[in-house]
Amino acid sequence: MASKSPSASAAAARARLSTADLRLQRWLRYQRVRRATLALSVLWVLGLPLWHLARDLFESAGLAAGSRWAVLAALSARPPNPPLLGAPWTVSLFGLELLDPTAFVSLLAARAVDWHVVLGALPLLVLVPFLGRFFCGWLCPYLPVLAASNGLRALLARAGLRLPDLKLPRWTQYAVLAGLLSATAVAQTQLIPLVYPPSLIAREAYRAVFQGSLGGGAVFILGAFLFDTFGSRAGFCRSLCPGGATFALLSVRSPVKVRREPAACTDCTLCDVVCNLGQQPMTDKLDMGCERCGKCVSVCPTDALRIEIGKPVTLAPEAVTPGAAR
Ligand code: SF4
Ligand code: SF4
Structure with a gap:
């Protein structure tokens, strides 16, 4: 079946469907690896403050002794130094310093870049242009x-x-990023960490564990949740997140892409419905905003989609049976 714009009935079907109706039934290994990576990331961001609390209790009670989590932390044997330090914004992994590209551009705007910063940012500045906006779908807490x-x-x-x-509009997130970087350059103070969820969630986790309270970051995350729920599905990630904008801009030439085999596509709209980021795999309308989560590939009933590196999808003739897997 040739590629074409969705029919009226397909559009109506899309309006009725929601992501909760869809099951990821293919490419399950890809989804398991992605979910495991994501779970580790979230566990790390939320668990690291507890780990530090436990270490502080053993080394010097201080602030740690007053934490409501102190009893829980004291149950652990003396923990070793964690192999990972820091929030997603900046990470020390087995002694290797890594910097989120969003942190790098923020530091650039604040004119606070030295060679340590450049070296820390380099691994992801090389990886993201190749893999694309994967951080959003694989690691973001x-x-x-x-x-x-x-x-x-x-x-x-x-x-x-x-x-x-x-x-x-798509350009909204780029305008948000440009506005924040401009304001950072003028104020000489980094503003992106105040609105960037990975950074906010990590800081709030420390605050909750060490001070027993939540601050403005939690209010911001609640606002993003309410916006996503009652205003715009995944609207914050899709249109407002300065980190998502940075990753998308770096991904513009990424060879890792979702590709569709038109002959196998039945225009069922499922891939468009499942995509959080407003991409439209059904009509090949994909841009640098794709986070390579693979959900569209996993939900496609006819195996018409693949994530591939630099070459088009080719299916065996017997696999091209439109509608057969429905
Ligand atoms: S889910 Fe598969 S068959 Fe359905 S529209 Fe998307 S690519 Fe085509
Ligand atoms: S197009 Fe597919 S891989 Fe890309 S973000 Fe949407 S669902 Fe994920």
Whole structure:
């Protein structure tokens, strides 16, 4: 079947479907690896403060002794130094310093870059242009919040509530990034960490463990959750996140892409529905905003989609049986 724009009935089907209706049934190994990576990332971001609390309790009680988590931390045997230090913004992994590219551009704007910063940023500045915006789909600790938002949207939709899905123009996130970097350059103070979920979530986790409270970062994350749930599905990641914009801009020439075999496609719209980031694999309308999560590939009933490096999809003739897997 040749590629074509969705028919009226397909568009109606898309309007009725939600992500909660869809099962990821193919490319399961890819999804398992992605989910395991994501779970480790979230565990690390939320568990690291507890680890530090336990170490502080053994070394010098101080602030750690007053934490409401002190009892839990004291149950552990003296923990070794964690192999990972820091939040996703800046990480020390077995002594190797790594910097989020978003942190790098923020430091550039603040004119606070030295050769340590360049060396720390280099690995991801090389990796992201090749792999694309993978951080968003594989590592970002905001994803569980987004999953909760999508789940709540689906629940409310089943209850008959029609929620708006505001589609901000694609350039919005680039305008947000440019505005924040310009303000950083003028104020000589980094502003992106104040609105970048990975950085906010990591800081709030430390605050919760060491001070027993949540701050403005938690309020911001709550605002993003409410926006995603009641205003625009995944709208924050899709249109507002300065980190997503940075990763997308770096991904512009990435050879790792979702590719479609038109002959196998039945225009069922499932891939478009499952995509959080507003990509449209069904009509090959994919751009640098794709996070390589592979959900569209996993949900496609006819195996018409693949994530491949630099070459088009080719299917065996017997695999081209439109509608057979429905
Ligand atoms: S899910 Fe597969 S068959 Fe359905 S529209 Fe997308 S590519 Fe085509
Ligand atoms: S197009 Fe597919 S791989 Fe890319 S973000 Fe959307 S669902 Fe994920």
